[in-house]
Amino acid sequence: MRYKILTVDDSKTVRIIVRKAFKTYDCEILEASNGVEGLAIAAKDSPDLILLDVTMPVMDGVEMLTKLKADAQLKGIPVIMLTAEGGRDNVLKIAKIGVRDYLVKPFKEEALIEKAGRVIDLKPLSEQTTKAKSIFDSADILVVEDKPVIIQQIQDGLKHTPWKIHGVSTQGEALDFCAKTPPDLMLMSLSLPEEGAFTLFRLMRTNVKTKYTPIFALVVKTETLQQQQAQTVGFSALITKPIELSELEAKICKAMNLDTSQRYFTMEPGFLIMRLPENSSPPVLAEVGNYLKPKFSEAVDAGHTRMIIDIHELKNLHMGVIKLLFQTMQTCRELTLQFGLVGNAQIITECKGFEDTRNWTFYDSIDDAKANLGKSTPAAQMAAV
Amino acid sequence: MPAAAEITEPLIREYITRAIADVFKTMLGRVPNFVGATEHTTGDEMSPPGPGTTNGMTPFVVGTVGFLGDVNGLIYLYLDEPFARLCTCQLLGMTDKELEEAGDEVINDAIGELTNMTVGGFKNGLCDAGYPCKLTIPSILRGSNFSIEPISSASRYIYNFESSGHKVSADILLKAGD
Numbered sequence: 433m434r435y436k437i438l439t440v441d442d443s444k445t446v447r448i449i450v451r452k453a454f455k456t457y458d459c460e461i462l463e464a465s466n467g468v469e470g471l472a473i474a475a476k477d478s479p480d481l482i483l484l485d486v487t488m489p490v491m492d493g494v495e496m497l498t499k500l501k502a503d504a505q506l507k508g509i510p511v512i513m514l515t516a517e518g519g520r521d522n523v524l525k526i527a528k529i530g531v532r533d534y535l536v537k538p539f540k541e542e543a544l545i546e547k548a549g550r551v552i553d554l555k556p557l558s559e560q561t562t563k564a565k566s567i568f569d570s571a572d573i574l575v576v577e578d579k580p581v582i583i584q585q586i587q588d589g590l591k592h593t594p595w596k597i598h599g600v601s602t603q604g605e606a607l608d609f610c611a612k613t614p615p616d617l618m619l620m621s622l623s624l625p626e627e628g629a630f631t632l633f634r635l636m637r638t639n640v641k642t643k644y645t646p647i648f649a650l651v652v653k654t655e656t657l658q659q660q661q662a663q664t665v666g667f668s669a670l671i672t673k674p675i676e677l678s679e680l681e682a683k684i685c686k687a688m689n690l691d692t693s694q695r696y697f698t699m700e701p702g703f704l705i706m707r708l709p710e711n712s713s714p715p716v717l718a719e720v721g722n723y724l725k726p727k728f729s730e731a732v733d734a735g736h737t738r739m740i741i742d743i744h745e746l747k748n749l750h751m752g753v754i755k756l757l758f759q760t761m762q763t764c765r766e767l768t769l770q771f772g773l774v775g776n777a778q779i780i781t782e783c784k785g786f787e788d789t790r791n792w793t794f795y796d797s798i799d800d801a802k803a804n805l806g807k808s809t810p811a812a813q814m815a816a817v
Numbered sequence: 818m819p820a821a822a823e824i825t826e827p828l829i830r831e832y833i834t835r836a837i838a839d840v841f842k843t844m845l846g847r848v849p850n851f852v853g854a855t856e857h858t859t860g861d862e863m864s865p866p867g868p869g870t871t872n873g874m875t876p877f878v879v880g881t882v883g884f885l886g887d888v889n890g891l892i893y894l895y896l897d898e899p900f901a902r903l904c905t906c907q908l909l910g911m912t913d914k915e916l917e918e919a920g921d922e923v924i925n926d927a928i929g930e931l932t933n934m935t936v937g938g939f940k941n942g943l944c945d946a947g948y949p950c951k952l953t954i955p956s957i958l959r960g961s962n963f964s965i966e967p968i969s970s971a972s973r974y975i976y977n978f979e980s981s982g983h984k985v986s987a988d989i990l991l992k993a994g995d
Contacts, residue, residue, distance in 0.1 A: 442954065443926060443929065443930040443933070443955075444923070444926045445908060445909065445923075445926045445927045445929075445930040446930055448909050449908070449909070452909070452910055486952075487933070487951070487952045487953070487954060488954070489954055515937075516933050516934050516936070516937025516938070516941075516952060517937065517941075517951065517952060518937065518938075518941035518944070519940070519941040519943075519944025519945055519949065520944070520945055521944060521949055522941075522944060522949070522951075536937070536941070537933070537934045537937060538839055538840045538843035538844045538934045538938075539843065540843055
């Protein structure tokens with residue numbers, strides 16, 4: 433599945449209609465029946481779009497929206513209100529909190545698809561690629577930017593990836609490039625003269641070869657008006673300058689529907705190895721969490737009975753990591769997989785400081801874990817944690 | 818002057834007729850015809866509203882949603898049971914058999930939502946006319962041969978519609994302002 437759409441509505445009928453509307457598109461529909469459930473699912477699954485009702489029990493849509501926009505991790509998720517609460521003043525009041533669009537019930541499914549399609553690149557199921565590409569596959573990315581230094585920054589920042597970053601400086605060059613090689617993804621600078629990016633965007637969307645190509649807008653962080661304009665027009669994502677390259681890479685992976693699980697999970701003879709990177713930020717942990725179930729299924733299906741959880745790259749321990757590790761260990765127990773931890777001195781010390789983690793024991797290295805998991809004391813102790 | 822008193826019957830009739838037409842046309846592809854109206858102001862007993870329902874045995878599914886704010890009130894939307902089933906099937910793309918398996922809760926939820934949309938359309942008209950108010954959560958009544966008695970200070974308006982031989986009635990109770 434490519435995009436996740438969360439529908440928050442106390443009416444099962446509306447949730448069914450939403451599911452039905454998106455049935456022929458390549459997206460996953462998540463459901464919540466009130467604001468509390470909605471916030472929990474938003475935090476856990478990081479949806480790409482939220483469809484939000486207003487009048488709901490427990491927590492209404494206005495309160496959920498306010499909390500969402502106050503949360504640093506969630507405030508970027510676009511929200512379309514889907515509600516019977518219309519009336520000019522109501523709509524204006526809610527719009528001020530920060531919504532991408534507003535659809536008043538009753539609504540036609542086509543209107544919902546049209547509005548959602550302006551926020552995310554909805555693709556019909558028949559258009560989707562049969563096999564998800566991985567982060568190790570090559571891809572052509574076109575950067576349309578009249579400042580060579582920015583193109584250079586992107587090329588340098590992504591040189592560790594297998595992606596080819598092509599740079600052009602004008603709308604004409606971009607059109608020529610796309611005619612020869614339709615790119616897998618495009619980045620367009622909104623500072624191109626005479627609103628060139630918007631014209632080019634519209635041309636791309638009317639061309640059958642680039643109709644569904646993800647297109648990111650490159651825009652200066654403080655240019656909020658241009659950012660709003662880009663969102664309204666339907667750019668797939670905004671990349672603000674100065675460019676945060678890890679964020680750009682994550683957004684490219686998501687937009688191209690790349691399988692990133694190999695960053696965190698590897699299968700070796702007899703073992704499933706999970707590796708948390710040095711920067712295990714909440715989005716990274718959410719990504720790892722999403723892969724847990726399918727990767728465990730794959731491992732068990734392939735006959736693996738042991739798992740190594742490698743956290744030696746982590747610089748420190750925080751609640752997000754601990755929660756993920758507990759979830760991982762619990763799944764191991766349910767599947768009767770033997771598991772062991774590999775850490776570093778800092779992490780091992782920090783574990784001693786928490787009530788829930790002080791009994792965790794570690795192997796010195798992956799090789800040590802491979803050689804001794806199931807035979808030595810640490811594994812036996814871990815099973816009792 | 819109380820807000821409810823300023824809202825005239827023609828305005829109420831216009832808003833409810835438009836709301837019912839919008840909801841039924843958009844969600845179900847059908848437009849019910851307006852067939853008659855009755856006004857009650859003294860808390861009269863009415864059992865169940867709708868043309869040709871006087872035998873008292875017609876089973877109804879009744880959705881109800883309130884609105885609170887500068888004007889307060891409640892709307893009951895009566896659908897005879899076969900029509901409620903038909904609307905649910907159309908709304909959710911289900912067959913009769915699937916609906917049978919899904920149970921009455923699905924019908925209740927669907928009629929609750931249709932009522933929510935209808936009352937939403939009605940009260941959005943009030944909002945735009947300068948009477949801001951908010952919707953309440955829908956609830957459902959089921960049965961036959963029952964009556965609703967409004968409190969004495971409420972104004973009551975009943976509008977009856979017909980669609981393909983089925984009856985739809987909107988029973989509007991407006992509370993006089995404090």
